[in-house]
Amino acid sequence: MILTRLQIRQLRCLVEAELEPQPGLNVLVGANGAGKSSVVEAIHLLGYGRSFRGRVSDGLVRTGAPHLEVYAEWLDRSGAGHRAGLRHTGSRWEARLDGAPAPSLTELCAQVAVVTFEPGSHDLIAGGAEHRRRYLDWGLFHVEPDFLPQWRRYSRALKQRNVLLKSVPSPSALDPWDRELAEAGERLTRLRADYLDQLEAFVGEQAQAFLSELGRASLEFRPGWKRDDISLADSLLLGRERDLALGYTGSGPHRADWRVDFSGLPGREALSRGQEKLTALACILGQASAFASRTGAWPLVCLDDLASELDLRHQAQVLERVGRSNAQVLLTGTQIPEILRSGDTAFTLFHVEQGRIRAG
Ligand SMILES: Nc1ncnc2c1ncn2[C@@H]1O[C@H](COP(=O)(O)OP(=O)(O)OP(=O)(O)O)[C@@H](O)[C@H]1O
Ligand SMILES: [Mg+2]
Numbered sequence: 001m002i003l004t005r006l007q008i009r010q011l012r013c014l015v016e017a018e019l020e021p022q023p024g025l026n027v028l029v030g031a032n033g034a035g036k037s038s039v040v041e042a043i044h045l046l047g048y049g050r051s052f053r054g055r056v057s058d059g060l061v062r063t064g065a066p067h068l069e070v071y072a073e074w075l076d077r078s079g080a081g082h083r084a085g086l087r088h089t090g091s092r093w094e095a096r097l098d099g100a101p102a103p104s105l106t107e108l109c110a111q112v113a114v115v116t117f118e119p120g121s122h123d124l125i126a127g128g129a130e131h132r133r134r135y136l137d138w139g140l141f142h143v144e145p146d147f148l149p150q151w152r153r154y155s156r157a158l159k160q161r162n163v164l165l166k167s168v169p170s171p172s173a174l175d176p177w178d179r180e181l182a183e184a185g186e187r188l189t190r191l192r193a194d195y196l197d198q199l200e201a202f203v204g205e206q207a208q209a210f211l212s213e214l215g216r217a218s219l220e221f222r223p224g225w226k227r228d229d230i231s232l233a234d235s236l237l238l239g240r241e242r243d244l245a246l247g248y249t250g251s252g253p254h255r256a257d258w259r260v261d262f263s264g265l266p267g268r269e270a271l272s273r274g275q276e277k278l279t280a281l282a283c284i285l286g287q288a289s290a291f292a293s294r295t296g297a298w299p300l301v302c303l304d305d306l307a308s309e310l311d312l313r314h315q316a317q318v319l320e321r322v323g324r325s326n327a328q329v330l331l332t333g334t335q336i337p338e339i340l341r342s343g344d345t346a347f348t349l350f351h352v353e354q355g356r357i358r359a360g
Contacts, residue, residue: 001113002328003043003300004081005073009064012038015355021330022150022348025323027340028332028354036332040116040304042070043330044186047087047114047300048138050091051106052121056088056357066090072112075131077297084108106148112140113299117281119309122273124280129257136258139287140195147191154184158254166247166277171240176310182233189223189232196258202293203260203286209317210278212304215264217282275308281318289325307333315339 006019013035019028041051041060048063051060061068085096086108086317095102102108124220125129140147161177200219207217225235235251236243243249265271271279285301292298301322306315316339322329323345331337332352340347351358 001077001297001300002075003072003330004075005071006039006043007069007071008039008042009069010062010064011042011068012058012071013355014038014042014177015062017352017355017357018358019350020359021328023328024326025319025329025345025347026330026350027336027347028330028352028357029335030332031323032334034352035355036352037118037304039357040302040332041117043072043114043300043302044116045070046063047071047086047109047112049109052116052118061088074112076111077295081159082111084111091198096254097244097329110141113291113295113297114302115284115299116302116304117284117309118302118304120283121280124277124283125260125271125276128271129255130195131257132258133254135283135287136192136256139291140191142291144195150184150187150191154181154188154253156180157184158249158252162248165249168244174240178236179235179336181249182231182236187230188253189227190257192253193221193223197217199286202228203283204288206282206286206289206321207260207262207279209321210282211262211275213264214262214275216260216262217279218263220259220261221311222257222259224253224257225251259281274311276336278314281310285318285321287325292325292327298325301327301329301330303329305332307335307337310339319345 002023003021006021008014008017016033017039019039025260028036041053043318044052067087067089069085069087071083073081073083075081080225082098084098087094095105095108097108122294124135137147139150140218157177161181164173164177187340203219204217207214225232230238232252233321239251260283288299288301302319306318310318315337319339336349349360351360
């Protein structure tokens with residue numbers, strides 16, 4: 001997709017900001033605290049229905065403002081124009097898509113494909129499993145039509161089973177939920193395992209560029225139970241007593257995880273913080289290129305504060321790779337990155353100042 005217009009109102013320090021990004025590389029510069037990450041956050045909101053910096057209640061809406069608004073226009077891969085608006089009124093989201101209310105944020109997010117690399121992205125490697133499940137599920141959501149129904153089915157059954165577990169039920173009362181959970185969970189797991197298999201080559205290719213010294217990268221999936229030994233149905237049955245004692249379901253796809261291993265590095269502990277970031281970046285760009293190979297168009301690539309995250313060599317590699325891909329890129333920084341100053345790479349410049357954006 002190509003984002004052609006973005007309007008942001010009352011999001012953090014952005015009072016009323018407007019931007020007309022161009023195809024290719026867009027660079028947003030501004031002082032610390034000027035609102036650069038907030039612009040990226042606004043785009044991320046359209047694509048994910050959530051911020052990468054905590055909940056809405058953590059200050060997403062500008063202090064004193066009744067609500068925030070994000071409005072966007074973009075061209076899809078066939079060149080057709082679309083528009084969407086998102087509003088948070090303090091208690092809930094309201095979304096509009098192409099002039100009509102969207103039934104839920106999901107419909108909007110399905111249209112807006114964005115990947116974001118930002119200072120918190122190293123959580124994808126070093127943080128909790130929920131970050132990695134979210135990553136996996138984002139890709140599946142966009143490319144696998146059966147994913148969302150199975151995910152919803154699984155989540156509903158899990159919720160019901162957990163409610164029931166707390167009410168000291170007769171064991172047979174759990175049977176129907178176990179069956180539903182097992183069926184949806186096995187399907188969900190197959191989709192995730194297959195998707196991660198497909199991703200491996202794409203992530204490996206990026207990792208080879210950024211971290212060649214670590215050898216070949218491979219992705220290992222952990223389904224959330226001992227899937228090689230038993231079915232999810234058996235795992236739920238075996239875990240019943242434990243689940244009844246704890247009051248929640250202890251195994252299943254909601255506990256799934258995956259990891260990146262490098263052939264030249266047997267233990268993940270040995271990654272430096274910088275290498276964790278580069279690994280996260282390889283995963284994010286690898287997923288974006290897998291998306292492009294499947295759908296025919298790159299997602300919008302947001303790179304927040306790249307210069308403070310990566311050294312010069314890696315910054316140059318990233319820009320060279322995304323430049324070659326024809327993806328639309330939004331890069332932020334406190335100044336124009338050194339590697340762009342030679343004038344060899346074309347880009348469109350914007351300044352973020354006092355909660356506003358100026359082309360320039
Ligand atoms: N709810 C809020 N209402 C008003 N201002 C806010 C709110 N939440 C955060 N801010 C302000 O918004 C600014 C945050 O902007 P942002 O993080 O986007 O800056 P940035 O340009 O990315 O800075 P940096 O270069 O340090 O990463 C800060 O000045 C912060 O104080
Ligand atoms: Mg920032």
